Amino acid sequence: MASLHALFGGTFDPIHYGHLKTVQTLAQEVGLYQVTLLPNNVPPHRPQPEASAAQRVAMVKLAIADRPLFNLDTRELERQTPSYTVETLELLRAERGEQQPLAFIIGQDSLLSLHKWHRWQQLMDLCHLLVCQRPGYDRAMPTPDLQRWLEQHQTQDASALHHQPAGLIWLADTPLVPVSATDIRRRRHQGLSCDDLLPPAVIDYINYQGLYRP
Numbered sequence: 001m002a003s004l005h006a007l008f009g010g011t012f013d014p015i016h017y018g019h020l021k022t023v024q025t026l027a028q029e030v031g032l033y034q035v036t037l038l039p040n041n042v043p044p045h046r047p048q049p050e051a052s053a054a055q056r057v058a059m060v061k062l063a064i065a066d067r068p069l070f071n072l073d074t075r076e077l078e079r080q081t082p083s084y085t086v087e088t089l090e091l092l093r094a095e096r097g098e099q100q101p102l103a104f105i106i107g108q109d110s111l112l113s114l115h116k117w118h119r120w121q122q123l124m125d126l127c128h129l130l131v132c133q134r135p136g137y138d139r140a141m142p143t144p145d146l147q148r149w150l151e152q153h154q155t156q157d158a159s160a161l162h163h164q165p166a167g168l169i170w171l172a173d174t175p176l177v178p179v180s181a182t183d184i185r186r187r188r189h190q191g192l193s194c195d196d197l198l199p200p201a202v203i204d205y206i207n208y209q210g211l212y213r214p
């Protein structure tokens with residue numbers, strides 16, 4: 001069986017240490033050798049990003065240049081329709097076959113609103129979910145039905161993620177990293193420093209491009 005392929009989708013407006021540090025720890029926890037960053041083009045459930053798709057990808061490239069765990073898949077940028085995860089996973093499944101273990105990484109905030117995603121119940125037929133903790137978000141699901149759904153899929157056996165193609169949820173024990181792209185954009189708009197929140201090369205790019213200006 002091929003090894004577990006993990007994807008990490010996001011708007012990355014901009015990419016930051018909340019993404020990079022949590023996923024680096026997650027990779028050690030479950031044994032991931034490669035994590036593919038998947039920047040979306042048209043985020044389904046939020047206003048359009050401030051940075052263009054090209055700028056968001058440029059920032060991702062700078063952030064991962066010295067982090068060999070990560071690589072980049074720009075396929076969602078080729079679709080002008082909303083970047084529905086289920087559609088991207090269907091394409092990957094078709095390419096990689098039924099038996100390849102595939103995982104999609106999300107933060108706890110995304111898990112809590114997963115039931116609002118396009119065709120959300122089909123996601124578990126296509127991938128595992130690896131969920132990173134995030135400060136300020138409840139660990140319990142918003143309704144008893146959703147909590148039952150979570151418990152039906154949850155595993156505490158990391159090796160199962162590598163041996164089953166899809167259908168499991170791993171609630172990771174990753175550190176709480178109190179960084180969000182919203183906060184970074186707000187700090188920039190207010191003229192505040194963002195040192196320590198994202199890689200220096202990304203900060204240089206933001207300055208050079210005049211992004212998130214006051």
Ligand SMILES: Nc1ncnc2c1ncn2[C@@H]1O[C@H](COP(=O)(O)OP(=O)(O)OP(=O)(O)O)[C@@H](O)[C@H]1O
Pocket residue numbers: 009010011012013017018019022105106107108109110132133134135177178179180181182183
């Ligand atoms: N600090 C963090 N800890 C854990 N997961 C995170 C963190 N920041 C983002 N994520 C997760 O990374 C994925 C992509 O996030 P995204 O690019 O939207 O960043 P964000 O900081 O949540 O952005 P915004 O503040 O604009 O909503 C989402 O699944 C999100 O839950």
Ligand SMILES: O=C(O)c1ccc[n+]([C@@H]2O[C@H](COP(=O)([O-])O)[C@@H](O)[C@H]2O)c1
Pocket residue numbers: 008009010011012038040043044045046083084085086110116117118
């Ligand atoms: O498929 C959906 O309906 C859907 C709804 C919300 C978010 N997503 C995906 O989840 C990932 C994180 O989203 P975001 O908005 O937190 O950057 C990103 O890959 C999005 O395209 C997907």
